[in-house]
Amino acid sequence: MSRPPHAAEHEALAAEHEALAAEHEVLAAEHEVLAAVLHVREGSLHVLLWQRALGPDRGRWALPGGRLGEAESLDASIRRQLAEKVDVRELSHLEQLESRGEPARMPGARVVATAYLGLVPGDARPQLPTDTRWHPIDELPEMAFDHAAVVEAARQRLRSKLSYTNLGFALVPPVFTLSELAGYYRAALGHDVDGTNLQRILVRREQIEPTGERLPSGPGGGRPAALFRFRVRALQVTDEFAVLHPPRP
Amino acid sequence: MSRPPHAAEHEALAAEHEALAAEHEVLAAEHEVLAAVLHVREGSLHVLLWQRALGPDRGRWALPGGRLGEAESLDASIRRQLAEKVDVRELSHLEQLESRGEPARMPGARVVATAYLGLVPGDARPQLPTDTRWHPIDELPEMAFDHAAVVEAARQRLRSKLSYTNLGFALVPPVFTLSELAGYYRAALGHDVDGTNLQRILVRREQIEPTGERLPSGPGGGRPAALFRFRVRALQVTDEFAVLHPPRP
DNA sequence: TCGGGTTTCCGCCTACTAGTCGATAACTGC
DNA sequence: GCAGTTATCGACTAGTAGGCGGAAACCCGA
Structure with missing residues (x-):
């Protein structure tokens, strides 16, 4: 059984959370969606990443995603979030992967994440925002939070699903x-x-x-x-x- | 080769996204964990269910579970919730299954659920609370919310994992x-x-x-x-x- | 137009696995 | 000892993945 946190602790956490939310111009939220979008180009598997310019882990590379909206299903949300980084009409497949809720997976706020696997066909060359790039999955840069683990899970899922x-x-x-x-x-x-x-x-x-x-x-x-x-x-x-x-x- | 999207198109997309984000006031969705605990007894597969005595869907049968605690990981939470219904030391396996976040999956509150698959060995006969029973998976009673779908997912997962x-x-x-x-x-x-x-x-x-x-x-x-x-x-x-x-x- | 180089395609061969079935072993009870 | 019962073992079959070599279909230069 886990004990309820002390009130003081709770308030400190909430304050920090507020600050973070203000920085991002978004209200406090507990749930986010992420996607590892994979794509074969130049003979090797790549993943879509964007470089964080603000907030914790700035400078590191992250998966596209963001907070869940009020009246959104998880599927609808990841589609909306992805639209920020890539033309979603290029997506040939999207499926749910896993959820992660370790309390310390992100500094500051408590955020539960539901991760998706996305795929883009090999001939597609979608236009990307300037902060966003395809990275070879075997040479990942410094990744934000637990996103490297999500990429690995996505790769495994792709590998096995190709078989059956x-x-x-x-x-x-x-x-x-x-x-x-x-x-x-x-x-x-x-x-x-x-x-x-x-x-x-x-x-x-x-x-x-x-x-x-x-x-x-x-x-x-x-x-x-x-x-x-x-x-x-x-x-x-x-x-x-x-x-x-x-x-x- | 697919043509690159026009810049104007891209901007329109971004604008649309802004509007969408504003419309979707972000809220602190609650998070719950659920488990479909399966068990072979008397030659057939059963699932652990309890009958709701209060709240929405009262009288219907539900999977064990409950709200995620402040400082709990998802895994820790489902173990804590399960302890209310069954001796968790009898659990021989526990793994994450899927998350569901349809806005209307529960009446009233907005609750995102992460579902687990649990297994209990065939010889175990754990003591159960009075509201809780093993149900043959082929003759499910009236199920609460979307729990029947979770049971089906658990069964599929078990079937395929037995193979590989x-x-x-x-x-x-x-x-x-x-x-x-x-x-x-x-x-x-x-x-x-x-x-x-x-x-x-x-x-x-x-x-x-x-x-x-x-x-x-x-x-x-x-x-x-x-x-x-x-x-x-x-x-x-x-x-x-x-x-x-x-x-x- | 002919022959060498290149890439794709097709058929054959091999190794191995899952599924099946009948024969045999190891018991009990009469 | 014999009939009945259950478990175990070994042999047979069919079907599949992996591998390989040769034929097919094209280009190009002589």
């Missing part, structure tokens, strides 16, 4: 070649992926289908690649699990 | 026969489970091991059953997924 859902649709452009597809999976999974095998698995699961068209060959020649697309561009769970393993030694 | 983790340890007594083990899995998964196959899978994964002892035969005779135990009684993720399928037709 059609979540790949959210990583790739509407139409793609098999080599490109393998490249996206390689970046997201963090290990090598055999194109032949990937094709067989996804075709068998009826996740992807050929469009019938083919891309012209590159400058060096080579057989022109056939184009594919995902049949369904919304999350579906495969009845049979199938893990994409790293290659055998 | 050692979560079975949390369902069974410290020591068990293979028939008993198959019975627990059958109840939790909701479909038939072949004991031979289950044994091979779990032994191969090094999840279970024979204790060397054997149970005396029952009244009708029969070969005495060997006893097994889980090697590790804490959650571990199997590197290779392996789904326990329903039997083939």
Whole structure:
């Protein structure tokens, strides 16, 4: 059983909270939403971060997010908050990840956070505010609060869902070649992926289908690649699990 | 390639966002924690519910839970709340499930809820308060608020985690026969489970091991059953997924 | 137009796993 | 000892992922 805090303690906390809220031009709130928006670019997985210019942890990099509004659902709120940093119409997927409520996760105020995983297709190049950038997920900068842990959770979630859902649709452009597809999976999974095998698995699961068209060959020649697309561009769970393993030694 | 959004478009977006933020006066939403505690008894999966005697939805059945304390983490809070309904020392597993924040999920106050999945081993018979009972998960009574959805999420989580983790340890007594083990899995998964196959899978994964002892035969005779135990009684993720399928037709 | 270089695609092979089933072992009770 | 019962073990089957080599389809230079 946890004891109720002393009144004095409580008031001090409330005062500090007020100050912080004033600084941010927002009233006191206890709940925030965050999103780790992931995106494959230049062959590796990136995450969307913005650099804090004010408040605690200024200078560090943070996930997009903010306080929950009065009449907002969690989903609606994260969409609204994300709109500040990126064109939400570019988002191909969004799902809830986890909530964190350690009392000391942020200095000053007590804030419970609900984190989301967001995905942006590989061909999208949304315009970003000046304080916001894509960071390679393997070289994260100094992160604010507990946001690094959220990024790690997002990466894990993506990795496993690629194995037993059609979540790949959210990583790739509407139409793609098999080599490109393998490249996206390689970046997201963090290990090598055999194109032949990937094709067989996804075709068998009826996740992807050929469009019938083919891309012209590159400058060096080579057989022109056939184009594919995902049949369904919304999350579906495969009845049979199938893990994409790293290659055998 | 997607075209970059026009600058004007971007500004319009930002303006819209300002308006939205102003409209959504931020308020201190209350936060509660809930747990769907599952338990296999008499061959079927049950969930722990208590009947509301006061307030909204009185008479309906609810999950254990309550408001988050000032200096409590979410995990600490759900443990404290659960202690009101069941001896928490009987809990073999507890993990976070999902958070719900629809503004109208409870009448009156705005309450964001973080739900947990709890498990109690099959041999435990914890004492319960008079308002609290185990309910078969297939015959839920009239449920309060959105608690029925939470129960469904918990069941799904259990089902899938049995396939790619050692979560079975949390369902069974410290020591068990293979028939008993198959019975627990059958109840939790909701479909038939072949004991031979289950044994091979779990032994191969090094999840279970024979204790060397054997149970005396029952009244009708029969070969005495060997006893097994889980090697590790804490959650571990199997590197290779392996789904326990329903039997083939 | 022919041949070398390049990339993609396709079919075959292998290893391994889950699911099934029947035979055998180890008991009880008559 | 024999019939009945339950548990255990081993062998068989079907299906899947991973890997590899060769054929296909293109470019380009001679």
